[in-house]
Amino acid sequence: MSETSETTPTPLVSDKARCGFAAILGAPNAGKSTLVNALVGQKISIVTQKVQTTRFPVRGVAIHGDAQIVLVDTPGVFTPKRRLDRAMVASAWGGAADADALVHVVDAPAASRTSEGRGDGSDKRTHEDVQQVIEGLEKQGRKAILALNKVDVLERAKLLDLSQAFFEKGVYDEVVMISALKSSGLKRLNDLLAERMPQGPWLYPEEQVADTPMRVMAAEITREKVFLRLHEELPYHATVETDAWTERxxxxxxxxxxxxxxxxxxxxxxxxxxxxxxxxxxxNARKDIAEAIERPVHLFLHVKVRENWIEERAHYTALGLDFDA
Structure with a gap:
């Protein structure tokens, strides 16, 4: 994969061809990025145990039969407190507005604990974020596919009760039970998404799995390693930018x-x-970047202090976020 994404259409323009966009919505840490990576078949979105690691919509390209599904991994929907939070939430709903299909990913174990009244503070925040997605779907008048995630750790009876409780909220027309981490239950989700893609030629070549410029993806990969290594020490006060990309x-x-x-x-x-x-x-960033672009990488990473990067319009523009959201 080269630094910039190709836009040359694939030869598949048959009468059976389908192509469209599917927005993946959900509370932070529900498993959206893991799901997108699983559907695409390789890593295109960063995954950590910390919430709110996806800061802008990352588009992955999956193929299922004659359908090309452009998956939009949106930032988590949550109660915003800072400018960056507001921009991320606005971006999530922006990705949903024009999508042909919506998938609401819900952390099933957390939802089950909350429904039983035994969830902790984290579960309660997740419940509030899930309710925000439901309210957003009601406002848009859209029906979504409910993807109950991490179902491998829940009893079947609890899953059925949870599924029924969510379906009765009136914003879903299908429910699928999946484990994004173990790639189970994904065939039915793929079938449903493929059916919802409108007829038309594919937008991307068959071998292309993402349309994020590689210099941006490289920065995201490095930022993932920052999150993984520093945990609570440097939670959300860091960002990574690719300054130069030199072909040798x-x-x-x-x-x-x-x-x-x-x-x-x-x-x-x-x-x-x-x-x-x-x-x-x-x-670790160099290793993952090299695997992504299938070429040797020489990575030079420097650390600088920029006190107000989180309030700089240029930073938001570079990520496709609305500074004024």
Whole structure:
């Protein structure tokens, strides 16, 4: 895959061809990115145990029979508190507005615990976020496919009760039970999505799995490693930008990136003792980027303090987010 996405249409323009967009909605950490990666068949969206890691819509391309399904992995829907939060939530609903199909991914175990009155604070926040999605669907007058996720850890009786309770809310026309992590239950979801794609030629070549520019995807991969390594130490005060992408004569790529943090104290955390933390982030990001573009990568990652990056219009524009949301 080259740095920029190709837009040359595939030869498949038969009468049977279908192509359209499916927006994947849900509360933070419901498993949306894991589901999109599973449907596409490879990693195109970052996945961590922390919520709100997807900051802008990532589009993956899946093929099921004669249908090409463009999956829009939207940022989680939650109660926004900051400008970035508002932009992310607006982006999620923006991705849903023009989609041919909607999938609402729900963390089934969390929903079950809440319904039984034994959920913790995290489960209660998830319940509130799920209700926001339901209310949003009601306002749009749209029907969605309900994807109850992580069902492999719940008893069947509880799943059936949960499915019935959600279906009675009136915003769903289908329910599927899946485990995105284990790629189970996905055939039926693929069947449903393929049926909802309008007839028409495919938008992307058959081999293309994402339409995010690789310099942006490379930055997202590095940001994922920041989340994985630093956990609670540097939760949401960091971002990564790809400054330069240089093609080398030997077929490899040199990528220069900057990890921006908001405070001087964060810089030391990101670098770590003797540079150990930054080295770990760089090595693991380089490996994943190389696998994504199928070429050797030379990654040079630097850390800088930029106190107000979260309030800079240019940062939002680069990610396709509405600064004024």
């Amino acid at each position: 004569k030997d077929g490899s790529v040199r990528i220069d990136q900057t990890l921006y943090v908001m405070r001087e104290g964060h810089k030391g955390i990101a670098i770590g003792k003797g540079g150990e933390t930054l080295k770990w982030i760089s090595q």
